[in-house]
Amino acid sequence: MTRVQMIGVGKRYPGRGKGAPPVVAVDDVSIDVASGEIHAIIGYSGAGKSTLLRLVNGLERATAGRILVGDQDITALPESKVRAARGGIGMIFQQFNLFHSKNVAKNVEYPLIVAGVPTAERTRRVTELLEFVGLADKARAFTDQLSGGQKQRVGIARALATNPGVLLADEATSALDPETSQEVLALLKQVNAEFGITIVLITHEMEVVREIADRVTVMDGGRAVEQGDVFDVFSNPQTSTTRRFVSTALPSQPADDHLEALRQRHRGKLVTMTFRDGDVDQPVVFQTLAERGVGVSIVHGGITDVGGRSFGKLTLELIGDELRVEHAIAALAQETDLEVLA
Numbered sequence: 001m002t003r004v005q006m007i008g009v010g011k012r013y014p015g016r017g018k019g020a021p022p023v024v025a026v027d028d029v030s031i032d033v034a035s036g037e038i039h040a041i042i043g044y045s046g047a048g049k050s051t052l053l054r055l056v057n058g059l060e061r062a063t064a065g066r067i068l069v070g071d072q073d074i075t076a077l078p079e080s081k082v083r084a085a086r087g088g089i090g091m092i093f094q095q096f097n098l099f100h101s102k103n104v105a106k107n108v109e110y111p112l113i114v115a116g117v118p119t120a121e122r123t124r125r126v127t128e129l130l131e132f133v134g135l136a137d138k139a140r141a142f143t144d145q146l147s148g149g150q151k152q153r154v155g156i157a158r159a160l161a162t163n164p165g166v167l168l169a170d171e172a173t174s175a176l177d178p179e180t181s182q183e184v185l186a187l188l189k190q191v192n193a194e195f196g197i198t199i200v201l202i203t204h205e206m207e208v209v210r211e212i213a214d215r216v217t218v219m220d221g222g223r224a225v226e227q228g229d230v231f232d233v234f235s236n237p238q239t240s241t242t243r244r245f246v247s248t249a250l251p252s253q254p255a256d257d258h259l260e261a262l263r264q265r266h267r268g269k270l271v272t273m274t275f276r277d278g279d280v281d282q283p284v285v286f287q288t289l290a291e292r293g294v295g296v297s298i299v300h301g302g303i304t305d306v307g308g309r310s311f312g313k314l315t316l317e318l319i320g321d322e323l324r325v326e327h328a329i330a331a332l333a334q335e336t337d338l339e340v341l342a
């Protein structure tokens with residue numbers, strides 16, 4: 001069980017070219033990842049996610065702040081000790097980074113050779129790992145004979161070889177089709193649940209965060225602009241960056257152009273209601289409308305699962321006499337999070 005603490009972490013690269021200002025890739029980022037947690041770091045390209053992850057496993061050195069992995073201060077370790085520390089930190093990559101000249105078993109065995117594990121123990125461990133990731137029958141296959149999902153399974157087996165307390169995942173599912181992504185995410189969940197391995201993953205896909213993470217940090221321009229429990233951040237985003245991400249993965253209000261199209265087809269009053277974790281009693285909503293003689297059709301949105309809790313936005317068309325509709329809206333506004341679409 002390993003906690004990962006990033007405290008005021010910064011990374012500046014020297015500017016390219018004479019007199020060019022330095023590039024601040026990571027700026028004063030603090031993230032406290034509890035042991036056994038799955039923490040997602042999300043951001044657009046250039047936000048600083050990959051740089052931050054490379055600082056955590058010591059591939060690059062921070063220029064400010066401290067990074068603790070368990071009780072080891074990665075930022076204070078001399079270069080000669082960083083490699084050994086990396087044995088406790090597994091990493092998987094978008095492009096898998098496997099050795100094409102080695103078969104599957106040899107790929108998984110490689111970190112064990114580097115760690116000086118005796119042959120018999122290596123063989124036992126490789127067999128165990130390949131069974132765990134469901135590739136026992138592919139031990140002798142070469143990596144170019146594998147599908148993307150299978151390659152990432154090999155990557156996961158290799159990352160787990162030295163029994164790390166932390167697994168870092170760099171866009172681990174971005175190169176995979178949706179179904180294969182789901183399978184790999186399910187395997188990561190299993191890694192976390194069965195071995196208690198802390199997972200820090202970076203992604204630009206909100207769907208990945210929704211699927212797997214306990215907590216999330218949103219990065220923008222090198223900074224952590226929002227952070228918290230996935231449900232809280234998703235259901236009540238505070239920054240425009242987070243709102244843009246949320247709209248890609250969750251039922252949202254119709255965008256302006258879509259709203260225009262909806263209006264062509266629906267002449268009644270359009271309202272959007274937000275449902276957070278069963279806070280609204282849906283039968284009561286429909287009963288309130290019926291009692292006031294207001295008809296309703298659902299024109300957009302849905303309810304989905306976020307971190308094991310329900311969240312949704314439904315856009316409704318309210319149909320009927322104008323005054324009745326106004327009264328119904330006033331009644332519902334008392335009980336629910338309701339917005340009338342102008």
Ligand SMILES: Nc1ncnc2c1ncn2[C@@H]1O[C@H](COP(=O)(O)OP(=O)(O)OP(=O)(O)O)[C@@H](O)[C@H]1O
Pocket residue numbers: 013014023024025043044045046047048049050051052
């Ligand atoms: N070695 C480097 N030298 C100079 N600048 C760099 C270096 N590595 C990254 N940067 C800059 O740091 C910023 C953050 O890059 P980083 O790759 O960490 O972002 P990211 O969020 O991971 O994006 P992506 O998903 O596209 O990799 C960018 O402006 C990038 O150009």
